[in-house]
Amino acid sequence: MELRHLRYFVAVAEELNFSRAAEKLHIAQPPLSQQIQDLEAELSVQLFERTKRRVELTEAGKIFLAEVEKVFEQVHQAVKAAQRASRGEVGKLAIGFNSSATYSVLPDLLRQFRQHCPDVELILRELTTSQQLEKLQQNQIDLGLLYLPVDTNELKVVSVLKEPLMVALPETHPLADRAEIAIAQLINEPFILPPPRLGEGLYSQIMRFFDRISFHPKVIQTATLLQTAIALVAGGVGVALVPASLQNLKRTGVIYRAIVPTAPEVEIVLAWRQNNLSPVLQRFVELVL
Incomplete structure (x- = not known):
């Protein structure tokens, strides 16, 4: 029949x-x-x-x-x-993202995609850059929002945000009344940095900036998540260089100041496997880029 x-x-x-x-x-x-x-x-x-x-x-x-x-x-x-x-209108999409993306591009990207594809199940995972690269290679996530550098030819990479770094200080810091701060003024300050391994994307960009100006920070503490770094700044543990979008994280006891003369920029990219043929992934990329 x-x-x-x-x-x-x-x-x-x-x-x-x-x-x-x-x-x-x-x-x-x-x-x-x-x-x-x-x-x-x-x-x-x-x-x-x-x-x-x-x-x-x-x-x-x-x-x-x-x-x-x-x-x-x-x-x-x-x-x-x-x-x-x-057409990529139903199915699942696993997205990794770094912590600063939650205060910058991630909400807008998700909102834009949701408006067109409300029936897609989004699986969201907050991961460091190195963790995202590992999960991408293992096919455990479809898409990553991560920091450059990305050192592999297996991934398609598209920039979605460039923003300057700023200094996060305790509000009681002697330099708190300055509108702008030169890095040289922080030569004796204790720094909170991402760990070299887990936070290698942001860590690499910060260290390249320090190398370029021959600045040697006194690192007293590492913090994997930027929220943790800001909490430590609020507690008076030290100062931190963070993306400008972290100003959207309103934390009592913390102020943000611009870096002069030239603030270094960090770059967030969308990355996905070149061989990932998922229609949902392709639809997401078409809609948000």
Whole structure:
């Protein structure tokens, strides 16, 4: 039994006339009659009462029609689901993101995608840059929001944000009344930095800046998450260089000051595997870039 046999049956059941049903189906009447007979033989059930003047459904035919209509509705829904899946409108998308992205690009990217694809299940994981690179290579996330540098040809990388670093200070710090601060003024300050391994993306960009100006920070503490670094600044443990978007994290006891003469920039990128053919991933990239 094929779907076409069921279509033929529905057409005859709706028209209760083989000639009109054949015309509707754009086939000749004799083949249609033969197909219905074959269907009845396969089912071992008479579906129609036929006389020279009329065609009517038998009781078995009426029940069969109701069930066949359900089948066609399910087929219709299956086709729609497959088409939506091919357009990336349903499915799952696993996204890794660094902590500063939550205060900058992540909310807007998610909002934009949600407006167009509300039925996609988003799996969000806060991870450092090195953790995201590892999860991407292991196919455990589809997409990463992470810091440069990204040292692999296996990933497609697109920049989504460049922002300056700022100094986070305790509000009671002697330099708190300055609108801008030169890094040289912090030569004797205890610094809170990302750990070299887990926070290597941001750590690398900060250290490149220090190397460029021949500055050697006195590192007293490391913090994997920027929220933790800000909490330590609030506690008077030290000062930290953080992306400007961290100003959106309103933490009592912490102030943010611009760096002069030239503030270093950090860059956040979207990264995904070159060989990831997920329609949901492609849809996300199309919508947000």
